[in-house]
Structures are given as C-alpha cells and as structure tokens.
Amino acid sequence: MLYKKLNNGIEIPQLGLGVFRTPSGQDTENAVKWALEANYRHIDTAKIYGNEASVGKAIEDSNVKRSDIFLTTKLWNDDIRAGRTEAAFEESLKALKTDYVDLYLIHWPAEGFSEAYKVMERLYEGGAIKAIGVSNFHEHHLEKLAKTANIKPAVDQIESHPYLNNQKLIDYCMKNDINVEVWSPLGGSLGKTDVLHNEQIGEIAKKYGKSIAQVIIRWDIQRNVIVIPKSTHQERIAANIDVFDFELTSEEMQIIQSLNCNQRVGSDPDHFDF
Ligand code: A2P
Numbered sequence: 128m129l130y131k132k133l134n135n136g137i138e139i140p141q142l143g144l145g146v147f148r149t150p151s152g153q154d155t156e157n158a159v160k161w162a163l164e165a166n167y168r169h170i171d172t173a174k175i176y177g178n179e180a181s182v183g184k185a186i187e188d189s190n191v192k193r194s195d196i197f198l199t200t201k202l203w204n205d206d207i208r209a210g211r212t213e214a215a216f217e218e219s220l221k222a223l224k225t226d227y228v229d230l231y232l233i234h235w236p237a238e239g240f241s242e243a244y245k246v247m248e249r250l251y252e253g254g255a256i257k258a259i260g261v262s263n264f265h266e267h268h269l270e271k272l273a274k275t276a277n278i279k280p281a282v283d284q285i286e287s288h289p290y291l292n293n294q295k296l297i298d299y300c301m302k303n304d305i306n307v308e309v310w311s312p313l314g315g316s317l318g319k320t321d322v323l324h325n326e327q328i329g330e331i332a333k334k335y336g337k338s339i340a341q342v343i344i345r346w347d348i349q350r351n352v353i354v355i356p357k358s359t360h361q362e363r364i365a366a367n368i369d370v371f372d373f374e375l376t377s378e379e380m381q382i383i384q385s386l387n388c389n390q391r392v393g394s395d396p397d398h399f400d401f
Pocket residue numbers: 145310311312313314315316317323338340341355356357358359360363364366367
C-alpha cells in the first residue's frame with residue numbers, strides 16, 4: 128500500500144474503502160471486515176451514511192489495531208447549519224467506538240461551514256482529530272474558508288472519475304498543498320454512468336489482465352489522488368486493492384484523462400438541496 132503525507136505530516140493510505148450507501152448492520156460490517164482482511168487500512172464513512180456504528184463494530188471485532196487504521200468521518204449539513212459541530216462529533220465518536228478520528232471533514236459547503244470549521248480546529252488542537260478537511264468544496268468555497276481558517280484543510284474530497292475528472296480543481300488543490308480524495312471513482316452505483324463498460328479503458332484492462340475498475344483505480348493512484356472505491360462484494364473489495372503490480376503508460380493515462388465529459392453522478396456543490 129502506498130501512503131501519502133497530508134500537509135500536517137499525517138500519513139494516509141492512498142486507497143481506502145468507501146461505505147456511502149452501504150446499509151448499516153451486516154452489509155457494512157462485512158464490507159469493513161473483508162477490506163481489513165484484504166489489507167485495506169483506510170475506511171471512509173460519514174454521519175449521514177448511518178453506518179458509523181457498524182464500521183466501529185467491524186473495527187472492534189477485527190484483529191487490526193485501531194492505531195493501524197485511518198478512519199474518516201464527516202460533519203453533516205444539518206449539524207453545520209444548527210451550529211452543533213461539537214455535539215455531532217461526539218455522536219460520531221460514540222458510534223464509531225473510538226476516542227479519535229484520523230480525518231474529520233465538512234461534508235458539504237452548507238451555510239455556516241466557516242464557523243463549524245473553527246470548532247473543528249479546536250477539536251484538532253485538542254487531539255481528538257488527527258487532520259481536518261472539507262468535502263465537495265469548489266475553489267471559491269476553499270477561498271472563502273481560507274479567509275477565516277487558521278489551519279489549512281488537509282484534504283478536499285470531491286467527485287471524480289473518468290467522466291468527470293475535475294482536473295482543474297485537483298490542480299488548484301495540489302498547488303495549494305491540499306490533498307485530493309476522490310469519491311465515486313468508478314462512476315457511482317450501477318446505472319449512474321457506464322464508465323465500467325468503457326471500451327477504451329477495456330482495451331487497456333485487457334493488456335494488463337486487469338478489470339476496468341482496477342485500471343481506473345490505478346489511474347487515480349498514478350495521478351496522485353487518494354481513492355475510496357466502495358463495494359459490498361468480497362471479491363470486488365479484494366480486487367479493487369490489487370492495483371500495485373502494474374503501471375499505466377503516460378499515453379494510457381492520457382487516454383483515460385481525455386474521456387472527461389463533465390458527467391456528474393452527485394450534486395454540484397453550488398446547487399445542492401440537502
Ligand atoms: P457493489 O457494491 O455492487 O460492488 P463508486 O464509484 O461510487 O465507488 O461505486 C462503484 C459501484 O460499482 C459500487 O456501488 C459497487 O457496487 C460497484 N463496484 C465496485 N467495485 C467494482 C468492481 N471491481 N467491478 C464492478 N463493480 C464494482
């Protein structure tokens with residue numbers, strides 16, 4: 128597994144398991160268990176996913192030390208708007224059955240995010256959070272936050288896959304020493320995009336004896352972003368981390384890069400209604 132260093136020196140595994148839309152209970156417990164068995168050491172959840180308790184249980188039941196796992200959760204929009212950052216954070220800790228998280232993110236740029244971030248800075252300084260950051264922030268949201276923040280966000284977690292590479296925002300973040308994490312790297316749940324059936328990526332996959340999903344995840348590794356594919360299937364979870372034994376050429380990287388058609392699977396952070 129490759130690690131990346133965040134702007135505060137904390138190390139993060141470049142590949143993690145996402146659990147958005149993974150139902151709480153057995154589904155999430157199994158996904159996390161299988162991921163840990165396949166040597167994932169990075170799990171990404173959020174309060175709004177409703178499965179923090181299942182993530183916590185799976186970690187507790189595993190024989191992997193908590194300190195060897197990079198655990199991310201996120202502050203939900205209603206809690207940002209209601210000014211209840213600290214209470215929401217405590218609820219997340221309790222559900223996760225832990226006394227710290229490795230990364231805590233503002234989930235969306237909801238009204239009040241600058242104030243919420245101030246509270247996160249305090250929690251970070253107190254040691255209950257190892258790194259703080261944001262999610263679904265455009266450049267202008269990052270610039271607004273920079274006006275009041277004392278601590279630069281360690282990451283911006285954004286939607287990015289071959290049909291929405293979001294490269295301009297990624298370049299901006301990299302220039303500003305903010306690591307980028309990409310969600311829905313495989314184009315989202317079935318039917319959202321057909322990127323997992325893309326013929327050009329399929330040809331590259333055939334050359335290496337890999338799947339299209341593995342080629343996309345490898346493309347993310349090589350373009351230096353942190354990637355959190357999700358799956359509820361054991362064999363896919365294992366396959367998605369099996370991407371460290373081949374390397375795409377710069378021409379192949381460019382082919383995948385050129386598939387961009389700005390097709391979102393989620394909301395535009397400038398127009399979300401939740
Ligand atoms: P499933 O749970 O049925 O495996 P995202 O791009 O948001 O990470 O979503 C990818 C979707 O594609 C998931 O919902 C997952 O559904 C499916 N998926 C994940 N890994 C693979 C894979 N290796 N091959 C095919 N489908 C995959």
